[in-house]
Amino acid sequence: MAVNLSAPTAEALLAVKGIRLATASAGIKKPGRQDVVLIELAEGTQTAAVYTKNAFCAAPVIVAKQHQSSEASRYLLINSGNANAGTGDVGLLAAKSCCQAVADVANVNEASVLPFSTGVIGQPLPVDKISAVLPEAYSRLSEDNWLAAAQGIMTTDTIAKAKSVQLKLDGKTITITGISKGSGMIRPDMATMLAYIATDANIEPAVLKTMLNNAMGQSFNRITVDGDTSTNDACVLMATCQAGNAEIKQISTAEGETLQEAITDVCRYLAQAIVRDGEGATKFITINVEQGQSQEECRQVAYTIAHSPLVKTASFASDPNWGRILAAVGRSGLIDFDLSGVSIFIGDVCIVESGQPENSYTEEKGQAVMAEPEITITVKLNRGDAYDQVWTCDFSYDYVKINAEYRT
Amino acid sequence: MAVNLSAPTAEALLAVKGIRLATASAGIKKPGRQDVVLIELAEGTQTAAVYTKNAFCAAPVIVAKQHQSSEASRYLLINSGNANAGTGDVGLLAAKSCCQAVADVANVNEASVLPFSTGVIGQPLPVDKISAVLPEAYSRLSEDNWLAAAQGIMTTDTIAKAKSVQLKLDGKTITITGISKGSGMIRPDMATMLAYIATDANIEPAVLKTMLNNAMGQSFNRITVDGDTSTNDACVLMATCQAGNAEIKQISTAEGETLQEAITDVCRYLAQAIVRDGEGATKFITINVEQGQSQEECRQVAYTIAHSPLVKTASFASDPNWGRILAAVGRSGLIDFDLSGVSIFIGDVCIVESGQPENSYTEEKGQAVMAEPEITITVKLNRGDAYDQVWTCDFSYDYVKINAEYRT
CATH class of the missing domain: 3.60.70.12 (L-amino peptidase D-ALA esterase/amidase)
Structure with missing residues (x-):
């Protein structure tokens, strides 16, 4: 796997x-x-x-x-x-x-x-x-x-x-x-x-x-x-x-x-x-968070996305359900966070531009990048020069299987 | 379900x-x-x-x-x-x-x-x-x-x-x-x-x-x-x-x-x-954290356990894999945390007493409480009088299924 x-x-x-x-x-x-x-x-x-x-x-x-x-x-x-x-x-x-x-x-x-x-x-x-x-x-x-x-x-x-x-x-x-x-x-x-x-x-x-x-x-x-x-x-x-x-x-x-x-x-x-080789992994996901006030806040946003079971299950399904990425960014706890400058990309496909849905986005474009085994999510916070990156994998049936049966 | x-x-x-x-x-x-x-x-x-x-x-x-x-x-x-x-x-x-x-x-x-x-x-x-x-x-x-x-x-x-x-x-x-x-x-x-x-x-x-x-x-x-x-x-x-x-x-x-x-x-x-009625839920889990310095730190420990995919999949499997509870408590970020006073219970079964494995614990006892549809996890921090409680559910195959197929 x-x-x-x-x-x-x-x-x-x-x-x-x-x-x-x-x-x-x-x-x-x-x-x-x-x-x-x-x-x-x-x-x-x-x-x-x-x-x-x-x-x-x-x-x-x-x-x-x-x-x-x-x-x-x-x-x-x-x-x-x-x-x-x-x-x-x-x-x-x-x-x-x-x-x-x-x-x-x-x-x-x-x-x-x-x-x-x-x-x-x-x-x-x-x-x-x-x-x-x-x-x-x-x-x-x-x-x-x-x-x-x-x-x-x-x-x-x-x-x-x-x-x-x-x-x-x-x-x-x-x-x-x-x-x-x-x-x-x-x-x-x-x-x-x-x-x-x-x-x-x-x-x-x-x-x-x-x-x-x-x-x-x-x-x-x-x-x-x-x-x-x-x-x-x-x-x-x-x-x-x-x-x-x-x-x-x-x-x-x-x-x-x-x-x-x-x-x-x-x-x-x-x-x-x-x-x-993460348990049950079928996708390798790179999360870039750019334009933050500090590396720490970039990491905080990146890990919030990386730990979201909803983002991870959508990745497993190759589903460009970008609302879940947006929701994770929104709950990541940034102080004085102005959404009107935020942009979000899956691969090179822009899904949110300056806080608004990107006009030329289509499900087909999103589907194409999500179907790849390697997925890159990029969030631009528009509030500084800091940057951080984390790597994670998706959440599949096999993750549950492996961890429900680990000791049996 | x-x-x-x-x-x-x-x-x-x-x-x-x-x-x-x-x-x-x-x-x-x-x-x-x-x-x-x-x-x-x-x-x-x-x-x-x-x-x-x-x-x-x-x-x-x-x-x-x-x-x-x-x-x-x-x-x-x-x-x-x-x-x-x-x-x-x-x-x-x-x-x-x-x-x-x-x-x-x-x-x-x-x-x-x-x-x-x-x-x-x-x-x-x-x-x-x-x-x-x-x-x-x-x-x-x-x-x-x-x-x-x-x-x-x-x-x-x-x-x-x-x-x-x-x-x-x-x-x-x-x-x-x-x-x-x-x-x-x-x-x-x-x-x-x-x-x-x-x-x-x-x-x-x-x-x-x-x-x-x-x-x-x-x-x-x-x-x-x-x-x-x-x-x-x-x-x-x-x-x-x-x-x-x-x-x-x-x-x-x-x-x-x-x-x-x-x-x-x-x-x-x-x-x-x-x-x-949580997505795919088969267990209702109550997490009590007692004897904390503040309600906030009790809540922090409780949510760390509640969000652990490993605790949640073990609960789905009715597996008394209490090491996962212990690991979650350990990573919950408490400052100056002295483990030697900590006690952990599943239901009324003590698994850790004053930081040490409880001597009379057996897998059979743990299995019996984990097999119930309602599971209570209690952690006693031994560093104060504060208390908090959260409720969560397990992580099952159906959670992945529901969220991988949500938009289809």
Whole structure:
């Protein structure tokens, strides 16, 4: 069902010097599924991460934050099939036990392991099952397992999400490879479901953190499937610093800007992939809001449209029911909002011009753009120069089916 | 499909002295349907009204506000099948032309007629068709047409919504009868889709206005189906002052309080009826948020749960997937939110106690309460004494079906 998204091939995913990966099957939710992913970071790897702002954040998020702030990270342990969220103190103990199990196998400190979980909320994490497969996973660590890792972190995703790019810095080849998962409970708040991006570029830690934040603002923090922020969102950017380029100490240099752009591109691809594979999605919808007083108010209008079940069901039906877009703009809460300057477009078809129905609009024109799998909605507020953009998908029968039957 | 809601009988709806009603068929969207409702208010009737806060409010809302502020209202003209919204200056002219047509037939001023429309957004209102049936409607005005009026204002509603109550004031019998419509695009903001409540009680105009506002806060302003605020919401409370009771000049009297309570009861019934008949609804969900610092933050948490597509689809599936409730509470944006005091209940089953999973909880217990057609979710925030409550419904296949096929 995913919209204009095809599965990556193993060949298209490039190894990143200093990163090794492996998967194993612990039978967490379904027998036989590769549901445990172990990622090894070479010594000297710099790590930046952002986590969900949901107040009920999951146990692994709490532990990962603690561990990341206390020691250089050497291993990421990710399981799918169980979110270890809403599990209280027992869940915290479970997350730490899993980290200790990796530490025992790899002979490192527990705090150098970051745990991540995704799946059903509110069920105890089967620590024994996960610990049991760690020696096998450890023995199979390889630079070439990016595709398997992308598949291993999937839950309701129908397609693995991964991308590699290469660029030159100081004449050295730099590789960036990232993976992500997510399909429902998607409205990231300073983070996404789960995403891991690695590069071998040599970057100062503070610059790495800034680069991640910059990339987030143009990728994972601009998507929504259903408006529900997950308890387990996390995004990790790793730099193994093994490419041989001179250390990047500022973004505002030619090298810094080039690398930032490449990292943002990978994040944007991975974020859009989550929406393209949104639960039940049949349409990929880009919402542009222009001419606002601030980026914040543009985002507010964009998300109001993106979260409207009526806009989303009309998109599913390829119905140019633009009254629903107009109603969403109208209820988006802008202060002193003068409608007489507002214009609204679906694709390049103008439906409202200066607050009035556009005269040359016809249902046929609207129908033609709504029938496409990629729909762009543009709102011009006529009250400033600010701009923002978000991406979402439609609401189909399958969204209800997937979420009504998720635990059965 | 409506949840525990049956159609009112004509006998159960009591005439209100001074109010006459009639319906007619103008063929606005479908031939043969009674889609025009005319309500006559006797001279001396006091009228209070609230309207949508959607910035893109419909033409009839703009005209009704103007007319109501300039002259005592004598006629309400309501059509279903076309919202006359997003229609620009042409729509304003159409709404005024309809008022003039009523004025011509009834020999009153145009400004004493209030227009209301509900239905598809963005299509021209067929003024000629509506004007043509007004003489017939006028000739059939009767005190006994409340049920026909309730049916005439329906759009995607499956059941007419109406209620009468009687009470005694000063030994005089007072009657209150109200009707409402609405099923989708429901998240009233200081008003509802369309509701008309009439009483023959004698009330001072300022008191009437306050009584309406008080009732709204406990009825129409506490419901949501899909979070989409309509462009056409309006609620009108009329007092014909013909019951013979002494004029009510303050709410804080025995008579004032009794009448307020009765009006609020009728509004609450009509508001809940809209949710019970929400598009595709199979469950009626009450959300209580207690122990908050303010009523506003309680409402914020309640609406976050009520709008979560994941909570709504789980409710449809009778799935006690309480992790989704917890995730919604967690993302509701409370400042300095300490989870360690939070408790969550479905029905009387505790799922989270002081921030930890409740030990005696079992899936069977959760399943039993979720299987009921009426579900109550209670969240105790443990940070104050404030409280609020909202009502919503589930998200089913039929919600998608109704909204994907609305215009076909």
